[in-house]
Amino acid sequence: MAAELEQTEQAVYSSASSARTIPNDDPAYAIDEESKKTEAEDGEKDVAVEKVESAPVFDVGEFPDGGLRAWLVVLGCAAGTCATFGLVNAWGVFQAYYTTTILKGTSPSTIAWIGSIQYALVFIPGLVVGRIFDMGYVKLPLGLASALLVTATFLTAECKEYWQFLLCQGIAIGLACGTIFGILMGAPAHWFKRKLGRAFGVMALGSSIAGTVHPIIVKNLIQSVGFPWTLRVLGFIEIVLLAIQFATVERRLPPKAHTGPFLDFSVFKNVSFTLYTTSAFTAFLGLYTVLTYIDVNAVSIGINEDLAFYLLSIANACSAVGRIAGGLLADRAGPLNIMTPATLVAGVMTYVWPFANSVGGNIAVAIVYGASSGVFVSLLSTPIVRMGRMEDVGVRVGMCFTVMALSAVAGPPISGAINDATGGFKFTGIYAGSTVMAAVVFLMMTRMSLLGGLWGRC
8 A cells, every 4th residue: 555655646746726826846745755754654644645635636647748759749739830820820921912813802801801710710719629638539630620721721722702712711721720729739738847838839839930931932832833733732731741740649648537517617716817818818919910010011111022021930930939948948937937028028029119110120120029929929828737737728728718819819900990090000009019018917917826926936
C-alpha cells in the first residue's frame, strides 16, 4: 500500500480552480513531507490517502515537457494552424480581387461579409469542439474537418456567384478551420506543463508564417496563373500541411467520465476565468485594427501601394519573433507577467499608428506592433489551461474563444465605421488603442484575482 500511495501522491498536481493560484510546478503540496516520512504507520497512511482523494487534480501522470513525441505534436499543431489561417489571413487579397473582377458591381461591404463570416467561424465553434476534445475525440474531427477544408478550397476555385463564395469560402472553410483550430488548442496542454508557453509559441508560428507568406503567394499566383489555379495550389499546400497534422496530433491522457451537461457554463463561476475572458473580448475589439488597416492607411497618406502591401507581412513576420520570445519568457516568469506589458506596448503602438506619416514610421509601427501583439496571441490559451482541471481544458479554451470571436468579428467593422464617419484613421486608432488598454486593466485584475495581490509568478 505504501508503494501505491507514493505513486498516487506523485501523480497529483495542484489546481487553480479552487486555490485561486496558478498551479505549482512541483507535485501536489497537499501531501506534506512529514506524512511521507511516517506513512509506514497505518494511521498516517489513512490520513494521507484521504488527502490524496480530496486534493484538486490538475493532471494525472508526469508531463513529458519535451522529447520527440511531444514536439511532433507541437509541429503538427503548427502545420494545422498554418493551413487554417493561411486562407483566413489572405482574405484582404481576395477582397481586393473580388471587388475589381469576379464580383465587380457588388458593394465592398457585402463582399466583406465573406471574410467576416469565415473569420468568426474560426473561433465560434470552439465551445462545442472543445467539449468534443474533452470527450476524447481527436482524429475523427480532424479528419472530417480537413477533408471539408480541402474540398471547399477546390470548390472556391469554381465559384462564380456571390452566394457560392459565401457558402464555400465563408461558411465551409470557416467551419472547417474552426473545428481544426478548436482541437489543436487543447493538444499541447496534454504534453507540456513547465514548457507550455514555448510549446504554444512554436505552435503559433504556424499562423504567423501563414500571415506572412500566404498573402504574398495569393497575390503573385493570381497575377501569374489566374484565380482558379491559385486556389488549387493552395489546396495542394493544405493537403501536405493537414497530413502532417493528422499524423502527429493526439491526446496523451484518456478522457475522464463526464456526467454533467454537454456544455458546462459553470466555468464562469471562476472569477479569474471570467476576468480573463473579458480581457480577451475587450482586446479583440481593437487588437486587429492595425493589422486590418495598416496598408490602407499607408496608401491614403501617399505611400506606394506595392510597399504598403508588404507592411502586413512585415508585421506578421515580427509577430513570429514575439510568439517565440513570449513563450520562452512565459515559462520563466509566468504567462500573465509577460502578456500584460506586451499588450500595453501593443496598445501604445495602436495610438501611435495613425500619426506615423512616413515610410520609416509605418515600418517601425509594423515591427513593434507585430512583435508585441504576437506575444498576446501566442500565449492566449496558456493562462486558461492553468485555471482548472485538465479534463475540462477544451471547454475552458472553447468558451473563451467563442466569446472572443464576437469581438474579433465586430472590431474591424467598428473601426471601419469610425474611419468612414471621420474621414481618417486618427479616431480609429484612439478607439482601438483604448480597447487594448482596457484589456490590460482586465489582465491586471486577473493577476490580482489569482495571486491575491500585485506581485508573484503568474
